[in-house]
Amino acid sequence: MxxxxxxxxxxxxxxxxxxxxxxxxxxxxxxxxxxxxxxxxxxxxxxxxxxxxxxxxxxxxxxxxxxxxxxxxxxxxxxxxxxxxxxxxxxxxxxxxxxxxxxxxxxxxxxxxxxxxxxxxxxxxxxxxxxxxxxxxxxxxxxxxxxxxxxxxxxxxxxxxxxxxxxxxxxxxxxxxxxxxxxxxxxxxxxxxxxxxxxxxxxxxxxxxxxxxxxxxxxxxxxxxxxxxxxxxxxATSMQHQGRFTNVPRYGYLAALREGAQKYGKPPEWLQNLILYELSWFFSGEDQPAGSATAAVGSVGADFLDSLRDISRYLDQNTIDGFSTRRYKETWKEVIRHGIFFHDWHTNYISVIQVDLDAKRMQIAYRFSGKMPKETIYFRGSTVDLEHPKVRSYKYFGESLLFERTGWVSTEGTLRIRLDERSVAVKFGWENTSVNTAFRPKAMRDKILALSDKAHRSVQRAHGVVRNCADSFLGFDLESQFAKFRVNLLSFIADSYFARRIYRNSWVLIDRIHDANDSAEVLFHYLRDERPEVNAWFVLERGTADWKRLKSRKTRKLIPHGSLRWLLLMRNCEKLISSHADVPIVNHPKTEGVLRRQPKFVFLQHGVIKDDISLWLNEKDIRLFVTSTPDEYRYISGDFSPFRFSSREVALTGLPRFDALERAKRHKSDDAKNLIIIAPTWRHWLLAPLEKGRQTRAAESGFVESDFLRNWLELLHRDCWTESSLFFEHEIAFLPHPNLADALHNSDIDIGVRLLRYDDPGLHNYFARASVFVTDFSSIAFNAAYLRCPVVYFQFDRQKVLSGGHVGREGYFDYYRDGFGPVTTHVDEAVSAISNIVVNNGASSPYRDRIEEAFPFRDGKCSERVTKEIESI
Missing domain, CATH: 3.90.550.10 (Spore Coat Polysaccharide Biosynthesis Protein SpsA; Chain A)
Known part of the structure; x- marks a missing residue:
């Protein structure tokens, strides 16, 4: 009405x-x-x-x-x-x-x-x-x-x-x-x-x-x-709506293109540009490393690809190459032209994408769709195989649509390559197919100047010198001049005999800026005790709880993060070794202009990778990538993986942190297993982005009222923990992810049970006491499995998280098929699953078998293996 x-x-x-x-x-x-x-x-x-x-x-x-x-x-x-x-x-x-x-x-x-x-x-x-x-x-x-x-x-x-x-x-x-x-x-x-x-x-x-x-x-x-x-x-929420991938392309994009084709023989170019602009948001959403939940999975993704094939037939190649409103990655163009049709295609050149001067090797690559072409590589006149060969998969809308073949070859001789029996050019970097479809004199000024006569160029140069001098005088930037002076002074001190004598060829170990007690610290203590000849230093923010703990133990070679000594160390170090790969660790703004060269980065990992976080990690320059299980190793280094890393970078050693768990386990009897640890990970949409140079996150305004917090508090506050005889001998402990811990503390929320923190020096002992480990999607469940502790997965928001709403998307690990315990989606189900484990005094089949088979090493020698791998790079 x-x-x-x-x-x-x-x-x-x-x-x-x-x-x-x-x-x-x-x-x-x-x-x-x-x-x-x-x-x-x-x-x-x-x-x-x-x-x-x-x-x-x-x-x-x-x-x-x-x-x-x-x-x-x-x-x-x-x-x-x-x-x-x-x-x-x-x-x-x-x-x-x-x-x-x-x-x-x-x-x-x-x-x-x-x-x-x-x-x-x-x-x-x-x-x-x-x-x-x-x-x-x-x-x-x-x-x-x-x-x-x-x-x-x-x-x-x-x-x-x-x-x-x-x-x-x-x-x-x-x-x-x-x-x-x-x-x-x-x-x-x-x-x-x-x-x-x-x-x-x-x-x-x-x-x-x-x-x-x-x-x-x-x-x-x-x-x-x-x-x-x-x-x-x-x-803002449209990518989570199925209609965005079904009705919008079918009744929107295709309807407009068809009407344009019917009226004018083909869609006008401005209309093609409008549709390309719209499609760019689909691709950039798929390429978001975090916070991009999508409905384009399963049949919805397949439906979208059907529409995309129809749409692409109305798009001229020149229009695609000339699109300039937003950045259009070459991989997106290749998907639109070739990948969605699954026909056989490959780039008509080989790209040199990385050079290792120390090893005298370079990494080459080409992209293809459909069947991989036959490749023949000639080096100094003889055929050779690629070293560390890899096929990387580009997955869009639930399908692998494009592939990238990579491998390493020597730089010490003439190289020729044939694909499907045809010689191809070798180029540095990937070719940019973008073209200018409009002539803009302002944008073309440099080219116009290059074509003009020499006298005119001289006048222009003279005018430029005068203008630049005036600009420099009038716009003198005291702050930038001081920054340059600071960098020059630091470089002078860092390059001095005394600084180089102390820090030369050093290994810098750091977990997080604000806390330790993870694999980097465990490895540091191993190096100090077992390999003192290695020039290893540990970095941590002064005044933190872990700093005070380590200082109280008279720990030598401890450097305050952000200090002058830290900058001198970073300029002279050979390797940077961390359990985290955030920007503040691998590329801190204070080191800009200070580093002599980028140290080789060793990624120890904070846990075991099970999800597809390739979009985040592929951007990192990781020289050694530590893994813990055969499935994880194959997922990251193997063929048709979304990760770019190969057997050259990836090593199966186990986390140094597992050595600390093994030691804690040996000091605990099975009778002491009376702790139920509840340990959720964080959510991208509930916490603010990282501040520049920091690794802590504040809670968003809706954190306290969120379904996330409500569900976990309901589980923590269940009466059965204190009223049921089944749990009289058990204690409940809450271990929030470090990103959550600060948000909970600042929100003044009553947890009501023992609160554990990752920076607690006795955390490994708590793990050894655990009889049940409850989490949602945290890889910390692998810690529990390493100690043969059964897991309960509480995943009330699994659809949003696994479709890309958090960090990464669903990977090789299926919680139902591969998990170390039952998957639950409601509080009552989680409580029932915990009760069953307590009653049965451990995991039942098939979870018991999965726990036993997950890890090739439970010997307390992970740090030793990692050290050997670091020395080999």
């Missing part, structure tokens, strides 16, 4: 604002105030607000506005049916010449409509206006002019899309369209196209009515679109 509250207009207005409202009450004041502040006369505006079945007080706010505003405000109500249906209802009430579809959680600048109106007056032939979108990051309270289309809004300009197809307009909220054209086409928003792009399709169909559409791109008309703090907007 529709209801309306309206005011009669004095005369036909020029602009109509149609806005679909659903549960937007907390944002409406910004929207309303910006409309009320518009500097054009009230008679020029009509506002049509459509409440789409809101459950909050949005409707009451809108009615109040309609009653008090001097503008013509019409309020409509309907049952919830989605944004498209609400906009379609609003369109029926439009009487103005031009219409826009501003979202109710956004707002515009005060002269927004004035700038649009003035531009229309100057360009009567115009078909559409596109306005300048400025991002408002609600969480930070900051504005960002970072929208990928911002280059289109460098100034107010009228653009013919036929002549400049790199311009496109696909946002109905930030566009103005002629009502007469919309009505003439009978155009409506397609309600099947959800959760997004209904406005993109609407704009595309509108513009397709003109062979050479003319669009005004207005820098002066600013549209502020809100990135909500709770990320609850339709766009």
């Amino acid at each position: 529709e209801k309306a509250v309206s005011k009669k207009a004095i005369r036909k207005p020029r602009f109509a604002i149609v806005s679909a409202v659903f549960n937007a009450s907390k944002y409406l004041s910004d929207f309303v105030n910006s409309v009320e502040r518009q500097s054009i006369p009230n008679r020029e505006i009509e506002i049509i607000m459509v409440d789409d079945g809101s459950k909050d007080d949005s409707l009451e706010i809108l009615k109040g506005w309609a009653e008090t505003s001097q503008k013509k405000v019409t309020v409509l109500t309907k049952e919830n049916g989605g944004q498209a249906s609400a906009r379609n209802l609003g369109l029926r009430y439009v009487t103005a010449d031009w219409v826009t579809f501003t979202d109710p959680d956004d707002w515009v600048n005060d002269d927004y409509l004035f700038e649009v109106s003035s531009f229309i007056d100057r360009h009567e032939e115009i078909d559409m206006i596109a306005t300048n979108r400025i991002l408002y990051i609600e969480k930070a309270g900051e504005f960002s002019d970072s929208h990928p289309t911002r280059k289109m809004f460098s100034k107010d300009q009228l653009v013919s899309l036929d002549g400049f197809p790199e311009f496109f307009a696909g946002s109905a909220p930030a566009s103005f369209m002629r009502t007469e054209i919309i009505n003439g086409l009978g155009l409506e928003f397609d309600e099947r196209v959800r959760p997004n792009f209904e406005d993109g399709l609407f704009c595309a169909q509108y513009l397709l009515s003109k062979k050479s559409p003319k669009v005004g791109f207005l820098k002066s008309a600013e549209y502020f679109y809100r990135k909500r703090a709770d990320e609850s907007s339709t766009l």
Whole structure:
């Protein structure tokens, strides 16, 4: 049923604002105030607000506005049916010449409509206006002019899309369209196209009515679109919506492309660019190392790939190569051209992607789809095999669509390579197929200058010298000059005889900046006790609990992180060895410009990798990658793995931390196993990003009220732990991930049980006491399995986590097939599983067998094996 509250207009207005409202009450004041502040006369505006079945007080706010505003405000109500249906209802009430579809959680600048109106007056032939979108990051309270289309809004300009197809307009909220054209086409928003792009399709169909559409791109008309703090907007959550991968490409992208092809023989280039822009978000979402939960798995992913194959047939190769609005990785282009069709293809060249001068070796690579080509490698006239060969898989939308063949060869002779019996070129780096499809004199200035006469170049150089001198004098940056002086002074001290004598060829060991008690510390103590000839140093922040502990033990060669001694050590070190690979460890900002050369990085790992975290780790320059189980080793180094690392970097040794667990186990009897450890990992969406140079995270605003915390507290506070005779001899302990520990402490939450911390020096002894280990997705479960302790997995949010919502995506490890205990999704199930283990005094089959077979080494010699591997690199 529709209801309306309206005011009669004095005369036909020029602009109509149609806005679909659903549960937007907390944002409406910004929207309303910006409309009320518009500097054009009230008679020029009509506002049509459509409440789409809101459950909050949005409707009451809108009615109040309609009653008090001097503008013509019409309020409509309907049952919830989605944004498209609400906009379609609003369109029926439009009487103005031009219409826009501003979202109710956004707002515009005060002269927004004035700038649009003035531009229309100057360009009567115009078909559409596109306005300048400025991002408002609600969480930070900051504005960002970072929208990928911002280059289109460098100034107010009228653009013919036929002549400049790199311009496109696909946002109905930030566009103005002629009502007469919309009505003439009978155009409506397609309600099947959800959760997004209904406005993109609407704009595309509108513009397709003109062979050479003319669009005004207005820098002066600013549209502020809100990135909500709770990320609850339709766009923010759209990748978790199945419709984004089914209905949107089928009824949105394909519908637009087919209509363009039917009208003009093939889709206009501007439309192809719009679709390429939309597709880029799918690919970049897949390439996100964290926080990118996706619905594109299983049949949904397969459905999307079917649509993508149809879409790609409408895309010209030149248009793909010329796309410049966002970065388009070469792998994305290769997937669109070849990978999705699974036909046999390979690059027509070999790329040199890495050189090891010390080993006199270089890594070469080529990419292929379908069947791997026959490769023949000639070195000094004879055929040779690749060293450390590997086939890496690029997986998109649930399918391996592209592959990269890599291997190492000598740099000490002539190299020739044939693929499928044809010689191929050898190039340094990957080829960039991007092309310029538009000539821009400003961008081409250097090339134009190179073609001009020598005298002109001399004048230009002289002018540049004078200008640079003036700029240097007027813009003297004291801070940057001091930074350069600091680096030069540090380098001078670090290169002195005394500093090099102390730190030369050193090994730097660090767990985390703020705490220790992990594999790096265990390995450090091993080196001090068993291999004192190794120049090993341990780094830790001064004043932390672990710093005080190590100082109390009179630990030698302990360096405060961030100190002058640390910088001298880092400049002279040979190897950097850590259980973590975060940026503050591998590339701390304070070492910028200080390092003589990048030390060889040894990744000891914090646990055992079971998930696909390749997108994060592939960016790291890891020279030695420590693994603990045969399955983990094969997953990271083997063929058709998502990781780029091969047998050259990856070693199966076991974690040094396991040696400490083995020692603790030997000092505990089975009778002492009376501890139930509950140890959840963290969630990417509940904690803030790392601050520069730090490894601690603050809780987001919704942390305390989250389902995550509610579920774990419910498990911790169960009455059965204290009231059931079954657990009288057991103690409950809570061990949150280090990223969670600070958030819990700062949130002042009552845990109600013994709280353990990873920086507790007695943590290994607690592990040895555990009779049951409860976690969700933490690799710390492998610690429990190493000690033959059964595990219960409590995974109430498994769908979101395993689809990429946390860090990484589902890997080789299947919790049901490979887990060390039962998988539960509700608190009652978890309690029941824990009870069964206590009653049976251990794990039952098949979990017992999996625990026994998981590790090849339980001998207390992991540190020894790791040391040998480090010495070999």
